[in-house]
Amino acid sequence: MQERTPILEVRNLSTSFRTDRGVVTAVDDVSFDLFRGETLGIVGESGCGKTVTSKSILRLLPEHLSFHSPESRVMFEGRNLAKLSERQMRSVRGDRIAMIFQEPMTSLNPVFKIGWQLDEALRYHTDLDRSARRRRAEEMLDLVEMPNAKERLDEYPHQLSGGMRQRVMIAMALCCEPDILIADEPTTALDVTIQAQILRLMENLKRELDTAIILITHDLGVVAQVADRVLVMYAGRVIEEGTVFDLFRAPRHPYTKALLDSIPRAGNRRRGQRLATIPGIVPNLFELPAGCRFQDRCLHVEERCRTEEPAHLAHGDETHPARCHFPLDHA
Amino acid sequence: MWRRILGSRGVSKFRRDKFALVSLAVIVVYLGAAIAVALGAISRDETFARVGPNSLVGFFETPTVEQRIAYTDFYIDQVRTAGERGDDALRALDVYGLEPRFSEAEAALAVVEPLFERFEAVAIASEGDDGLDAAGLARLSEVEREARTLWVEPSGWQGTKRALSLQLGTDRQGRSILLRALYSIKVAAQIGLVAALFSVVIGTALGGAAAYFGGVVDHAIVWLYSTFSAIPYIVLLMVLASMFLGSPVENTLIPVYVAFCMTFWIGPCRVIRGEVMKLRELEYVQAATTLGFGRMRILLRHVLPNTLHLMFINFSLLFIGAIKAEVILSFLGLGVKDQPSWGVMIKEAGQEVIGGFFWQIGAATFFMFVLVLAFNVLSDALQDAFDPKHVG
Numbered sequence: 001m002q003e004r005t006p007i008l009e010v011r012n013l014s015t016s017f018r019t020d021r022g023v024v025t026a027v028d029d030v031s032f033d034l035f036r037g038e039t040l041g042i043v044g045e046s047g048c049g050k051t052v053t054s055k056s057i058l059r060l061l062p063e064h065l066s067f068h069s070p071e072s073r074v075m076f077e078g079r080n081l082a083k084l085s086e087r088q089m090r091s092v093r094g095d096r097i098a099m100i101f102q103e104p105m106t107s108l109n110p111v112f113k114i115g116w117q118l119d120e121a122l123r124y125h126t127d128l129d130r131s132a133r134r135r136r137a138e139e140m141l142d143l144v145e146m147p148n149a150k151e152r153l154d155e156y157p158h159q160l161s162g163g164m165r166q167r168v169m170i171a172m173a174l175c176c177e178p179d180i181l182i183a184d185e186p187t188t189a190l191d192v193t194i195q196a197q198i199l200r201l202m203e204n205l206k207r208e209l210d211t212a213i214i215l216i217t218h219d220l221g222v223v224a225q226v227a228d229r230v231l232v233m234y235a236g237r238v239i240e241e242g243t244v245f246d247l248f249r250a251p252r253h254p255y256t257k258a259l260l261d262s263i264p265r266a267g268n269r270r271r272g273q274r275l276a277t278i279p280g281i282v283p284n285l286f287e288l289p290a291g292c293r294f295q296d297r298c299l300h301v302e303e304r305c306r307t308e309e310p311a312h313l314a315h316g317d318e319t320h321p322a323r324c325h326f327p328l329d330h331a
Numbered sequence: 332m333w334r335r336i337l338g339s340r341g342v343s344k345f346r347r348d349k350f351a352l353v354s355l356a357v358i359v360v361y362l363g364a365a366i367a368v369a370l371g372a373i374s375r376d377e378t379f380a381r382v383g384p385n386s387l388v389g390f391f392e393t394p395t396v397e398q399r400i401a402y403t404d405f406y407i408d409q410v411r412t413a414g415e416r417g418d419d420a421l422r423a424l425d426v427y428g429l430e431p432r433f434s435e436a437e438a439a440l441a442v443v444e445p446l447f448e449r450f451e452a453v454a455i456a457s458e459g460d461d462g463l464d465a466a467g468l469a470r471l472s473e474v475e476r477e478a479r480t481l482w483v484e485p486s487g488w489q490g491t492k493r494a495l496s497l498q499l500g501t502d503r504q505g506r507s508i509l510l511r512a513l514y515s516i517k518v519a520a521q522i523g524l525v526a527a528l529f530s531v532v533i534g535t536a537l538g539g540a541a542a543y544f545g546g547v548v549d550h551a552i553v554w555l556y557s558t559f560s561a562i563p564y565i566v567l568l569m570v571l572a573s574m575f576l577g578s579p580v581e582n583t584l585i586p587v588y589v590a591f592c593m594t595f596w597i598g599p600c601r602v603i604r605g606e607v608m609k610l611r612e613l614e615y616v617q618a619a620t621t622l623g624f625g626r627m628r629i630l631l632r633h634v635l636p637n638t639l640h641l642m643f644i645n646f647s648l649l650f651i652g653a654i655k656a657e658v659i660l661s662f663l664g665l666g667v668k669d670q671p672s673w674g675v676m677i678k679e680a681g682q683e684v685i686g687g688f689f690w691q692i693g694a695a696t697f698f699m700f701v702l703v704l705a706f707n708v709l710s711d712a713l714q715d716a717f718d719p720k721h722v723g
Contacts, residue, residue: 099621
């Protein structure tokens, strides 16, 4: 990465939930930067804290059940989003940072027309008059390559397919030209061809509007396709960070390596050979082991891993850090 | 626009359902009647006015000899007693829609006295062991005819109105059962509408707020409705109704409204709270949050419109529920007081039924039954026609 100022700076973000069994920290000391025009992928298994991280940035978690640690900082345009009032936060949401969700089938309000829903965001965040907003909504639908944009404005969500709904969602998220788009598993619920279209669309839009994207997914294929940089999360921590090229070519953390190995590949598999998996399960966040959180599933575990948790920059390479005492060497 | 609505799948399915159309027509007729009464077609005073002899039987029952004698007695005795008290009493004689033919007491008595003697003779004869023979019956018919000539029957619209008001008979005080039953439509519609509307609005507001804001708000509202629903419903209604005893609104419908709203909001509140709890986790609500909308806006514009179907269902359930509850409450003497209602009629019919006089209780229950049935058939048909899960 060149010397640029990041548009979003996340430092020591910890998010905890109050539960009946006590406090559980779902996101633990996560730090990263996001630059303008970049796509940052966040990958990891279910329950590793990807979604909580993204929702913490926009403060979408229920306030009476969750809290940030005092040293958590989410710096955006010189303001710490973690400390803003709810009112100030509202002017950030939608206008400056927008988000799209995994489930396009339920992401649109079933009782209102598409046009009304697009219009509402514009009405809320801009001073445009009615006809201008209508034109803008139509432009946005054109931009997301929606066929017959004009007629679609008067249709209800149930008249659209999943892929089309996801396009509408993207149009809604982008209609105020936000600086950052957070996409939480945007293609998981779509079939593969639509998935490819949506990813290509996001790629084009990023270039056109110069928006930074945080792409949350468990699909390494998607990450390889669109992300510039990748964070790998495990049990609430970032365990490896690097450019997509570095990370895929030379994973440093054994977990990343195991994830990459478990992608099934067509062709080079012997008959009867089982698909590669990572043995064991993610540790229970209530009973985290001392030392490295991956110790129980790691093939290279040593005594030190059981007592001492590795630091973020355990081995000193700033462009490709990994939380491991014994990073894999690909030299 | 109309063409599109009438041609849509749900509406055309509904239009093919004969029962649904009949029940819709019935409800429209009821609402029309309620509006007409509200606009003054039947005044409250008319429902309390005496229109004829007491306990007159309705149109498809032939009165017994005993009843015929009682009715004739009414027509003769009214003029006779008034005549004996003088000119003023005769002129003040007030039977709704009827006037005595005489204005001079002397002239009246000259005609009435001989007639009364003949009537007495027939009445005494009828009380004998064998009752009246053929000649006796002929004399009774003659006396009846002559008794009616003591009065001026109104003509034209007034005459029709009077004839109609006697069609379902009269109660023990000679008041028209039909007029009272028709007037009760307005009372029922009024109570149903007010109670259901306010209950749904209160229940939706509280249920929506409880589920959407959660935390303390939720605890408070859940506590409130748990407490209310822990008290038996009739007891609560009785307490609330008796709370108003002695207050200036005691005899109006306000105690009934208050009692119903305080108990009925619980149903919609629970249902809407559950639905909103589900809805607020849905992605489009989160999406609205990520678009930066405020919480009230999201609740009012994005969450509550999705509970509209529940509001409608609850409204129609409570509408009928309130009408039925009014009957129970009035029967206990705690509901409607200074105007007729089906409950009041059933209560008053209590003593009549023992004597075999069923017109009043029959009319009140029939009017109520038809409305409740039509409502249930209609809501069933609406569900069949419009519920997306019943496509086909």
